[in-house]
Amino acid sequence: MAEKIMDDAVNRHGLTEVVTNAETLAKATPNTGLLKAILSTKHLMNPEVLAMARTIVDKVVRDLMRSLARPITNPFTGRRDPRRRSRQHVAANFDARGTVRANLRHIDPATRRLVIREPLFNTRVRLQQDRWQVVVAVDQSGSMVNSVIHAAVTAAIFTGISAMRTHLIAFDTSVVDLTGQAADPVEVLMRVQLGGGTAINVAMEYAASLLNNPRRSIVVMISDFYEGGHDGPLIATTARLVQDGVRVLCLGALDADGRSMHNQVTAQSLAAVGAHVAVMTPTSSRPGSRR
Template sequence: MTPGADDPQEARRRQRWRLALGSEAAPQLGPLSGQAAEQEAVLAFLEGEGSGEGRGSSEGSGLMSVPEWISRVHTLFPQSVADRIVDDAVNRYGLTEIVTSPDALARATPNVSLLKAILATKHLMSPEVLAMARTIIDTVVRELMRTLARPVSTPFTGRRDPLRRSRHQITANFDARATVRANLKNVDPRTGRLVIREPLFTSRVRLLQQRWQVVVVVDQSGSMADSVIHAAVTAAIFSSLPSMRTHLVVFDTEVVDLSGYTGDPVEVLMRVQLGGGTNIAKALRYAEQLLQNPRRSIVVLVSDFEEGGPEGAFLRTAASLVEAGVTVLCLGALDSSGRAHYNERIGRSLAEVGAQVAVMTPDQLASWVAEVIG
């Protein structure tokens, strides 16, 4: 057994040295595991580029495309380290195809992974490549809008009324319990299966038209790329609803109000600058200034809760919002799969001051907001 193997602190120290020294140190320091192993695979990819061996040729690096590699760098390393790695990839290893080659960008398949890579490197792009990148962003955003528009907007068409039937046969209105009861007489005696001959759908009661104010406050640090993308799309859908007045605010150590662009998520993403520090208290104070009627206001904070300033100031600001009657929802993630990476200790502290802390996909967030408004 390696000396100190049972000491977690010593194990972390060995992992850091093993990562810094490379695979040749494995006999002395042992193998890498967990995130450290993933970090080594990402760095091995870069070494393959520099040595001419080609992408994916290094052991453990896997067959990654350049956009996937950039996305993984920003996921696995702190922002300052990720920026240095990408800069080195471009300036020292010649990995320029994603930021300098229109042909390479034209061959890339528009998807969320590519979009995240563009957001991480657009500050390095020439005007020609940036124009192509904007087209890719537009393609991905349109697909996300198409996928999310119905599940996000449906909860705001009104709440279901089980006493009223509807001929509007959509999934959101399907009444499963009533359908089963109404079709019990249609059980097939041979197979024992229930035959649905008359599906039933409920009507919806229109929500009150008095507008609510919703402020979506999004952490734009590098690890929050997924959340920034989906927040931009969700805010765009929210802004089209007559019952809501929607603001979109992004922040690092500074606060940028993008509310004027909520209807154009492509423009929002072109203006986002991933990276930098985190000042959540400052962002919440700004959101507080936007509110006209706190008791008809919702503040949605999307962050990993890793506050760069004093935690006390952040928590006091959240508590102040709650005490004023604002509904405060703190999300650890806002992507399509609901993955979350956030400081659970601070999450518990936020819950203690009255904020609601959750992990939600965009459609779940929409349903939650509709419940508050309804």
Template sequence: MIGPDDAQVARRWRLVLGPAADDALGRPAGEEARLDHALGFLDEDGGGARSAGLGASGLMTSTEWINEVQSLFPRSVADRLVERAVEQHGIDDLVLDPEALAAVTPSQALLTAILRNRSLMSPAVLGAARTVVAKVVGELMERLAEPVRTPFAGVRDPRRPSRHRVAANFDPRATIRANLRNVDPATGQLVIRTPLFSSRVRRQADRWQVIVAVDQSGSMAGSVIHSAITAAIFHGLGTLRAHLVAFDTEVVDLTDQLADPVEVLLGVQLGGGTDIGRAVRYCASLVTEPRRAIVVVVSDFFEGGDPVVLRSAVRGLAESGATVLALAALDEDGRVGVDENEARELARLGAHVGAMTPDQLAQWVAEVVDGVRPSGPPQAAP
């Protein structure tokens, strides 16, 4: 005999397994039927028998589905379901509906969908989308600003004491030596009565150029977002001449917008072909002092243009004394998806090849500026 607990477990398994389990576990009813209907869109095929059928031809619009999910689940769960729907199925009508944009929690997945569909947006939708973009960019800037800036803060000089009492300047060794006589007789522990701080020697980055060129193809969405944020932070340092170039088969120089990363991202358009060689040649034209220039090319290196042009441009930059960094990814995961044959060829021609997170890129750039030429970035391609 099946008890109430067993029946509850069976109902939960039915929600997990979907319609394929109807014969064994029964069809859901009432509130559970609503749950099943809302979860249907997240099936792998995005439109099977269980699908909620989002879109103009289905049973619910994106806005209706979001409202349904938010009424059925706690906010944290609902936000994750919407983000997953955006990641897996696009839900393009969501980012073209100002009411839907206002209802959903901003996320990087939603930002990617906005960038993918920006050219289709009416002025009213673009206004709502701008609010979402600003929210996500603000969160990313807040999270990444300190780790990206830190390598350029300078190095502590223990020979030069400082009255600037901040944690980054704290000198633990000097502090311990200065307080060795201050021991609590009851506990035997050292008592710090006079904390000491060191000055910092600013890195000599004033004359260095960092040119970031990022591939706008659809698979590079995460790297496009993080390239824009990282370049904006570089620009804000005031000690580097930062440039940002976005490319597909055309090249768009976004440098003059770096003070406003929201405008930068609204200026890119994901998708389209790829002509990496053309972009690298453009970057080479921006270089003023090759030995004080770092050209960062972010792409999967599946070249849609002439690979001979790409290789010639990379070789020319390397031979001129510029530092060339070819990144298969620039995001917080540093995940790699790259044409390994092309990556090996670029490495042979003098480029450093790999994948990085934004803070790793900042550390790498700072080491180059300090005259330390890294042997290769993290996760270097074979």
């Protein structure tokens, strides 16, 4: 009962302050709601509670990585070739249909069960492996906590793909380059500071400075598109990147209930200069887009 009350306090009523207490935190069930509460209040935690919180963050992040890793990496690892066999027994390459056909003669007469003596695996046709440079720039203002979580996890998965060189930056009114920690999403999340103002153009200018080959580069900007000042410089920087051949993807998050959290006027202006603009929940597989 105590755990249920704790979960309701955090996930339904937003009483995030309860997670700063060691006794109540110990009874909590690790989930994304609790993770958001921890990220919002970690600056208030004493060392003992912070250590407990880090363990919870690690558990939730591992679960997210398991669910997101395959759909993110599949486009970069190639497709299975049913005509070619592989001696490497990799679960993702298991040929179930071919294995059944090849082992039909091994049906056990007594149990009438198929005995698999020779599992079959396919090779993969490699996709184009010219290396791309990807910069993920995530707004760390307080309303973007869902996006910060998923950006950290996605960047960690990207860093394991040999075809990509990934940078991760977080921004409010200034930019923090987290590329050195991008492979460890727990470390990234424990370092971000949610809240404060927003200077999106500062982040986009920094992202532009990192690019070596614009035509083999992708800049992913995750924000609510509420620029701290006039959005003219942001639109101009985005237009310049697009003209140079950079693929610019602007993601504006919705909240968990699908409510809009982004500036639609700025989003339309970004799309008008050639950026790909999409609006989605963190787990949505079919975003609504403007280009």
